[in-house]
Amino acid sequence: MPVSKRLNAGATIGYMELFGHTDYDFLGKKWPFIILSLILTAAGLVSLGLRGGPRYGIDFRGGALVTVTFAQRPPVDKVRAALSGKLPQVEVQEQYGKPNDLIGTDVQEGAARQTIIDSLTAVFGQPANGKYNVNSGGVDALAEHLRDPLQAASVPTTDQSLHDLAKNIIDYRTSHSGLIRNLDELSSVAGVTPQVLNVLKQAIYPESFAVIGTEVVGPKIGAELQRKAILAVLYALGGMLVYIAFRFEWIYGAAAVIAVFHDTIITLGLFSLFNKEISLTVVAALLTLVGYSMNDTIVTFDRIRENLKILRREAMEPLVNRSVNQTLSRTVLTSGLTLLTALALFLFGGQVLSGFSFALVCGIIVGTYSSVFVASPILIFWHNFLEGRKGPAGIAPVAPKPSATKPGTTPTGSTPGSARRGTAKVK
Amino acid sequence: MKRNIKIKAGIIVAVILICIYGIVGVPKSKDELIANWRKNIRLGLDLRGGTQLVMEVQLQDAFKAFADTTIERLKDELKKDNIDYSDMTRNEPATLQDADKIEVDIKGVPLAKSSALRSAISESYGEWNLLAVNSTDYKLTMKPTEALKLKHDTMTQTMGTIERKINGLGLAESSVQPTGRSDAEADLLIQLPGVDDSAHVKQVLQTQAVLEWDEVKDGPFQSKEEALSKHGGIMPLNTKLVPSLPRGGQQAWYLVGRSPIVRGTDIRDAHASQGEVGRWETNFVLSQDAAKRFARYTEANIGNRAAIVVDGQVISAPTIQSRISDSGRITGAATQEEAADLGLNLRAGSLPASMVILEERTVGPSLGADSIKEGFRAGTAGLIAVIGFMLFYYRRSGINATLALVLNALILIAALSYFDATLTLPGIAGVILTIGMAVDSNVLIFERIREELRTGKAVVAAVDAGFSKAFLTIIDTHVTTVVSCAFLFIFGTGPVKGFAVTLVIGLIANLFTAVFVSKTIFDFELSGKQQVTALSI
Numbered sequence: 002m003p004v005s006k007r008l009n010a011g012a013t014i015g016y017m018e019l020f021g022h023t024d025y026d027f028l029g030k031k032w033p034f035i036i037l038s039l040i041l042t043a044a045g046l047v048s049l050g051l052r053g054g055p056r057y058g059i060d061f062r063g064g065a066l067v068t069v070t071f072a073q074r075p076p077v078d079k080v081r082a083a084l085s086g087k088l089p090q091v092e093v094q095e096q097y098g099k100p101n102d103l104i105g106t107d108v109q110e111g112a113a114r115q116t117i118i119d120s121l122t123a124v125f126g127q128p129a130n131g132k133y134n135v136n137s138g139g140v141d142a143l144a145e146h147l148r149d150p151l152q153a154a155s156v157p158t159t160d161q162s163l164h165d166l167a168k169n170i171i172d173y174r175t176s177h178s179g180l181i182r183n184l185d186e187l188s189s190v191a192g193v194t195p196q197v198l199n200v201l202k203q204a205i206y207p208e209s210f211a212v213i214g215t216e217v218v219g220p221k222i223g224a225e226l227q228r229k230a231i232l233a234v235l236y237a238l239g240g241m242l243v244y245i246a247f248r249f250e251w252i253y254g255a256a257a258v259i260a261v262f263h264d265t266i267i268t269l270g271l272f273s274l275f276n277k278e279i280s281l282t283v284v285a286a287l288l289t290l291v292g293y294s295m296n297d298t299i300v301t302f303d304r305i306r307e308n309l310k311i312l313r314r315e316a317m318e319p320l321v322n323r324s325v326n327q328t329l330s331r332t333v334l335t336s337g338l339t340l341l342t343a344l345a346l347f348l349f350g351g352q353v354l355s356g357f358s359f360a361l362v363c364g365i366i367v368g369t370y371s372s373v374f375v376a377s378p379i380l381i382f383w384h385n386f387l388e389g390r391k392g393p394a395g396i397a398p399v400a401p402k403p404s405a406t407k408p409g410t411t412p413t414g415s416t417p418g419s420a421r422r423g424t425a426k427v428k
Numbered sequence: 429m430k431r432n433i434k435i436k437a438g439i440i441v442a443v444i445l446i447c448i449y450g451i452v453g454v455p456k457s458k459d460e461l462i463a464n465w466r467k468n469i470r471l472g473l474d475l476r477g478g479t480q481l482v483m484e485v486q487l488q489d490a491f492k493a494f495a496d497t498t499i500e501r502l503k504d505e506l507k508k509d510n511i512d513y514s515d516m517t518r519n520e521p522a523t524l525q526d527a528d529k530i531e532v533d534i535k536g537v538p539l540a541k542s543s544a545l546r547s548a549i550s551e552s553y554g555e556w557n558l559l560a561v562n563s564t565d566y567k568l569t570m571k572p573t574e575a576l577k578l579k580h581d582t583m584t585q586t587m588g589t590i591e592r593k594i595n596g597l598g599l600a601e602s603s604v605q606p607t608g609r610s611d612a613e614a615d616l617l618i619q620l621p622g623v624d625d626s627a628h629v630k631q632v633l634q635t636q637a638v639l640e641w642d643e644v645k646d647g648p649f650q651s652k653e654e655a656l657s658k659h660g661g662i663m664p665l666n667t668k669l670v671p672s673l674p675r676g677g678q679q680a681w682y683l684v685g686r687s688p689i690v691r692g693t694d695i696r697d698a699h700a701s702q703g704e705v706g707r708w709e710t711n712f713v714l715s716q717d718a719a720k721r722f723a724r725y726t727e728a729n730i731g732n733r734a735a736i737v738v739d740g741q742v743i744s745a746p747t748i749q750s751r752i753s754d755s756g757r758i759t760g761a762a763t764q765e766e767a768a769d770l771g772l773n774l775r776a777g778s779l780p781a782s783m784v785i786l787e788e789r790t791v792g793p794s795l796g797a798d799s800i801k802e803g804f805r806a807g808t809a810g811l812i813a814v815i816g817f818m819l820f821y822y823r824r825s826g827i828n829a830t831l832a833l834v835l836n837a838l839i840l841i842a843a844l845s846y847f848d849a850t851l852t853l854p855g856i857a858g859v860i861l862t863i864g865m866a867v868d869s870n871v872l873i874f875e876r877i878r879e880e881l882r883t884g885k886a887v888v889a890a891v892d893a894g895f896s897k898a899f900l901t902i903i904d905t906h907v908t909t910v911v912s913c914a915f916l917f918i919f920g921t922g923p924v925k926g927f928a929v930t931l932v933i934g935l936i937a938n939l940f941t942a943v944f945v946s947k948t949i950f951d952f953e954l955s956g957k958q959q960v961t962a963l964s965i
Binding site: 175176248346 | 787793811858864865872875879927
């Protein structure tokens with residue numbers, strides 16, 4: 002091919018590449034992949050069906066979620082035993098790589114927080130001996146509990162110094178995952194002299210666990226959030242379909258939306274399979290994956306549209322295959338780089354982001370795959386279907402809309418904006 | 429050509445300066461720089477820690493109260509106009525949705541007085557429609573426009589009261605606003621940054637603080653039954669039975685006048701102070717108008733008792749010793765906090781309706797700090813990996829891409845600061861997709877330039893063609909995503925909206941950086957040389 006010859010001739014242009022000119026027959030081998038897609042989609046649906054829909058977090062079904070961090074995490078069974086009987090339907094979950102436990106309940110009231118704290122104190126708590134728990138409450142409460150003991154020990158204090166001391170201690174607690182394990186740790190805190198430390202030991206004690214987060218969502222709000230989120234996503238998909246239909250042709254829009262649906266169902270299926278909860282944050286991740294997969298599909302479609310203009314004689318399947326190959330290095334690079342970021346988030350992103358980044362990692366892999374093996378075959382099937390009906394004339398190449406920019410028929414053809422001005426001056 | 433590049437470079441430098449100004453202002457010291465950064469980049473409660481409440485205002489309370497006032501006024505007026513009636517009551521809408529179905533039944537009006545009643549209603553009760561049920565019975569229903577107005581006024585008043593309560597508690601940066609959901613007009617979103625134990629705040633917010641100074645007719649009684657039996661089983665006209673605040677397991681009942689002498693809305697100021705024996709009490713000052721009424725009443729009733737009723741419970745029932753004009757005190761608080769809270773609630777004014785908590789989220793500051801720390805670490809690791817690869821793979825052109833990426837992030841942060849937007853976890857999701865698409869734009873352009881180079885084009889022509897061809901693709905991917913964001917913004921709720929906003933800002937920034945800025949840098953690099961034969965890409 003002349004292309005490769007010129008490539009050799011232009012040896013002065015030095016660059017490294019993962020894929021030079023490739024010619025893999027992706028769409029010739031489409032059937033195994035289409036079957037794989039169908040199986041994965043079906044598996045996702047079955048898994049969702051067996052479990053009665055996605056496992057919604059309390060954001061969507063209502064309930065209370067209390068996050069507790071322990072100095073030394075007791076076995077989950079013991080935590081469960083401590084809570085069972087006190088609250089109906091308590092779920093206790095471990096948090097990977099963290100000394101935290103997530104404790105979810107279906108209790109529909111804020112009292113769940115206090116019940117959980119009381120039950121945990123009864124089983125795992127330290128003897129208070131009338132002291133104040135430094136692992137609870139804020140600056141003001143701590144300051145109030147320190148005022149009298151400090152004065153009794155004749156440590157000179159003003160309101161300001163008292164507030165500063167309490168604030169330093171609470172800041173220390175905040176920067177140590179919300180838990181002070183031993184009062185001796187506090188000797189490094191500004192304002193804590195040996196004398197003060199002695200007073201602290203008389204007045205306060207560190208409980209062996211602390212509540213670091215609570216969420217209580219009423220059932221009414223939950224149901225509404227669920228409905229709203231689903232509606233918003235459906236409208237957004239509809240909007241994208243219309244825009245792509247306007248810029249390309251309606252079948253392109255349909256193919257892109259089907260591909261995105263495919264990705265979402267498989268990801269939801271994976272969530273169901275790994276028994277992960279769908280929270281509002283996960284919904285944000287699903288939106289990200291929809292955006293990502295759509296982006297990927299449009300890049301491929303764009304190349305198909307361009308090739309349809311240049312290579313009018315070529316049959317649809319080789320043309321689509323050529324387009325996929327031409328965009329292959331871009332696809333692999335972009336997916337690889339975004340996957341890198343998502344993986345970093347999944348591995349180092351901490352507990353709050355774990356559901357989020359899990360959805361991203363799944364979404365990027367499935368989204369890249371679906372552009373090639375779901376969206377593109379749909380175009381071919383539709384084209385073949387039309388040809389079968391109308392004879393060889395078939396689907397007309399997508400003519401760019403008049404409203405769009407003028408196609409670059411010559412390599413340095415006119416395009417809007419900066420590129421155009423730049424080109425004109427170069428000449 | 430040189431001039432063209434200069435103009436473009438000028439635009440880019442201007443954008444950078446505007447962005448930096450938006451983020452850190454013009455700091456004179458390192459501390460000021462950090463302070464400005466903290467002020468401009470507002471983190472959501474899920475990142476910085478705090479409590480978020482969604483409360484539903486029970487609008488039906490306001491409607492019932494409005495109907496009660498109407499009944500009171502109407503009874504007086506009908507008496508004055510010599511219009512007889514046998515009974516006047518209102519119905520009891522149980523839920524928020526039924527609030528505007530409030531009705532007042534007027535029964536047993538003689539036929540001859542029918543037109544007099546009509547004109548009385550239409551003259552001074554314009555909020556109501558009068559319907560004849562039969563020849564002697566009538567029904568008042570609320571006009572839809574008036575019902576809407578009452579709802580709106582109730583919400584405005586509630587928000588004002590809550591704001592005053594929050595400020596009184598010294599919770600800086602807190603906010604109260606409607607949730608903005610069209611079908612949840614009675615919902616309020618209350619955000620309390622830094623509050624990680626919400627029990628006290630919730631208690632203060634939910635206290636309606638309806639203070640009344642009532643005339644004590646009889647009592648105290650041990651129980652409701654005792655009070656009733658003393659009056660022959662029937663409540664005397666224009667009275668009501670009110671329980672006292674339970675103290676030490678004891679609760680007493682008082683028979684008090686139905687209309688209060690002074691209402692909570694008449695209070696000008698209230699503060700906690702320590703009384704003679706060191707016990708905490710709440711002193712309050714009445715407004716001028718109420719003070720006159722109160723002075724008149726107390727002067728005429730020396731030796732009688734008056735009950736201070738807060739939220740339907742008698743706090744105390746002191747004997748009136750002398751004429752009291754504009755100030756009074758409420759004793760019996762167990763702690764300083766209780767007295768201070770009561771003062772705060774009285775100062776803030778009473779809530780026109782009670783409130784129910786629908787949703788409560790508390791993120792401890794340590795959890796928020798962990799999220800930021802870990803998110804930042806992961807983001808940095810991801811970004812370094814991406815930039816490292818781009819520099820390795822695209823060499824000199826990789827610098828272009830990196831500059832574009834950094835500028836994109838800068839514009840995004842500056843835009844959030846200029847729009848006063850808060851950055852939440854879903855917002856960070858938007859940022860991640862933005863970075864993904866920014867990387868993609870650069871890859872698309874560079875791969876396209878390489879393709880053009882492969883066809884044997886000269887470097888300058890290949891760069892131009894690469895940019896112009898990739899531009900079409902980039903426009904399509906970006907506009908599609910912006911379209912979807914528009915729908916997400918219109919139909920989505922809070923977090924979904926946050927995602928959409930950051931993503932749209934990021935995409936617009938990306939069009940500027942990946943296409944305009946990157947191209948300008950290429951032009952600049954290529955313009956200096958006479959004959960460009962090699963491109964590091």
